[in-house]
Amino acid sequence: MALGSSHLDLPAPRRAGTAVPAASRRRIELGSVLRPYVYLLPAVVTLGIFAFWPLAATVYNSFFQWNMVSPRKPVGWENFDRILTDPSFISLLQQSALYVVLALISAFLLPVGLALLTMQVGRTAGAFYQSVLFVPAVISSTVGAIIWQFLYLQRGGPLNAALSAIGLEPQAWLNDPNLALPSLGLVSAWKFLGFNYIIALAGVAGLPREQIEAARIDGAHGWHMLRDVILPLMAPTLLFIGLTAILQALPNVFVPIQLLTVGGPSGSSSNLLYAVYEDAFKFFQIGRSSARSVILVLILGGFAIWQFRLLEKRASYE
Amino acid sequence: MSAITSHSATSTRQWPVRQIVVHLVLILAVAFTFAPLVWMLGLSLKAPAQIFENPLRPLTTSPTLVNYRDVASRLDVLRQLTNSVIFAGGVTLLQLLIAIPAAYAFARWKFRGNALIFSLMLLSIPIPFVVYYVPNYVLMARWDLLNTYAGMILPQAASAYAIFLLRQHFRAFPRAIIEAARLDGAGDLRLLWQVVLPNNIGAITALAIIIFIGSWNEYIWPLLIAPDKSMYTLTVAVGAMSGGEGGTRWGATMAAAVIASVFTLGAYLVSRKRLLKAMAEGGVK
Structure with a gap:
């Protein structure tokens, strides 16, 4: 890059007519035109290799049969055909939807509700709750999963001991096909509640005081205040948290699944994302795994683009 | 819900019933957050024979460090600590080195493709990580980087999130200061x-801590790329202790979990205010 061009800040075309000799001006202009790209180069190269190329490779691989060792064998749409016609696909889809619903409760409704409550307590108490509720966010999902594995123990586990103490039947939390999925959902709820709570709190704190005060003087209070004034004002934050909850539902439960149930019993706690991993690293079916990735991205695509638009819009403010 | 802001007069008058209910709900959330951590710490301090003695009383009256000694003798804790520091530190450093100039370029200059390149980068944020794991694993295997630090670190070098966050900060930075420095003859790099x-x-430190904690806590990726025991990070070692050979040794596993968590908890305690602010910025603003 041309260091000598550092005093020029605007793009080349605007600077026509400066009193610099033609040849050196061209050099300066070339330098200042290229400069931003030089700064961007490392990011573009690394994102290209490790984020965009992988996406392209995934789409490409989805049309092959491949075990990472022997050469790829082209199979056309067969991977997609097999996945979509397999009866297990419907259960994976249902289980994924259930994880998303649980995430909407634990990573959307609960954090927003708690944030609204936090705004009603004093500043010191609020700061205390904020600091404390965020703690699981800095502890690994691995540690979280292992602690919950103990809490869920069928014999000798605290949860079943508590149930027995109040006269209820102990449960096979992780081994009952009906309970495994919600039990794992609870682990990720514990770990990720604090994240979205912090974001929701910032949204509440950013509410325009005057507008709320004006509504109060106009007689708005209680449920009406919440529904007609506060929630509409919070809409952008709510949308962002909601979309994050949806998009992160499956990634956030990934480690608990891997450590506590590996998708079982009999596939009841697996989901579309876990199947991508299983196909690749347990069955070495890269083609089928890639096809699953493509299907997953297409399913989540609408939400992903929506969130992306929000990020883009925010980026263009200020 | 009449007093949504904490400073209104009504909220003080209504203190007793409403305030108590609000605090009760929040304290319930705190209990849900803390109970598992109490069990983690409590079990790590119980002698192996005591673990199942009284399932509803996590804390023992006669704490012992025997589990910590057990972990120290069976796991190579120092080695794993080193691996964790190299992995998390490497990812943090590399992400910042790459994100800072990129964010600066986006924030400071108008150039052809600015918006387009930035948008393309943002597009990588909502894609689930497992989608990247498979091809990146294949790539690292082909580059012969399995069981190396480089293989663990490199694919995480670029973070669109870091670029996004820093760009917001650099844009908000007053241009007058930049102009003044430029008039004093400072070059771009300077x-x-x-x-x-x-x-x-402040913002950069907070971002660094967020990246560091996130990488420190990773489990699947480092285990995939570096399955060799000598390459285990603390987090991977804790994961490997669960289940495994003939049932879990709960006391030792929890001691390892405490050791793995102490560092991120410490980082959080030290930087709490900045970190929470940066987290909030990642979500709103």
């Missing part, structure tokens, strides 16, 4: 190094 970075050090 401007970045000596003016923009020092003035945004």
Whole structure:
């Protein structure tokens, strides 16, 4: 890059007519035109290799049969055909939807509700709750999963001991096909509640005081205040948290699944994302795994683009 | 819900019933958050024979460090600590080195493709990580980087999130200061190094801690790329202790979990205010 061009800040075309000799001006202009790209180069190269190329490779691989060792064998749409016609696909889809619903409760409704409550307590108490509720966010999902594995123990586990103490039947939390999925959902709820709570709190704190005060003087209070004034004002934050909850539902439960149930019993706690991993690293079916990735991205695509638009819009403010 | 803001007069008058209910709900959330951590710490301090003695009383009256000694003798804790520091530190450093100039370029200059390149980068944020794991694993295997630090670190070098967050900060940085420094003859690199970075050090530190904690806590990726025991990070070692050979040794596993968590908890305690602010910025603003 041309260091000598550092005093020029605007793009080349605007600077026509400066009193610099033609040849050196061209050099300066070339330098200042290229400069931003030089700064961007490392990011573009690394994102290209490790984020965009992988996406392209995934789409490409989805049309092959491949075990990472022997050469790829082209199979056309067969991977997609097999996945979509397999009866297990419907259960994976249902289980994924259930994880998303649980995430909407634990990573959307609960954090927003708690944030609204936090705004009603004093500043010191609020700061205390904020600091404390965020703690699981800095502890690994691995540690979280292992602690919950103990809490869920069928014999000798605290949860079943508590149930027995109040006269209820102990449960096979992780081994009952009906309970495994919600039990794992609870682990990720514990770990990720604090994240979205912090974001929701910032949204509440950013509410325009005057507008709320004006509504109060106009007689708005209680449920009406919440529904007609506060929630509409919070809409952008709510949308962002909601979309994050949806998009992160499956990634956030990934480690608990891997450590506590590996998708079982009999596939009841697996989901579309876990199947991508299983196909690749347990069955070495890269083609089928890639096809699953493509299907997953297409399913989540609408939400992903929506969130992306929000990020883009925010980026263009200020 | 009449008093949504904490400063209104009504909220003080209504203290007793409403305030108590609000605090009760929040304290319930705190209990849900803390109970598992109490069990983690409590079990790590119980002698192996005591673990199942009284399932509803996590804390023992006669704490022992026997589990910590057990972990120290069976796991190579120092080695794993080193691996964790190299992995998390490497990812953090590399992400910042790549994100800072990129964010600076986006924030400071108008150039052809600015918006387009930025948008393309943002597009990578909502894609689930497992989608990247498979091809990146294949790539690392082909580059012969399995069981190496480089293989663990490199694919995480670029973070669109870091670029996004820093760009917001650099854009908000007053242009007048940049102009003044430029008039004093500062070149671009010096401007970045000596003016923009020092003035945004709070945000950059917070981002660094967020990246560091996130990488420290990773489990699947480092285990995939470096399955060799000598390459285990603390987090991977804790994961490997669960289940495994003939049932879990709960006391030792929890001691390892405490050791793995102490560092991220410490980082959080030290930087709490900045970190929470940066987290909030990642979500709103």
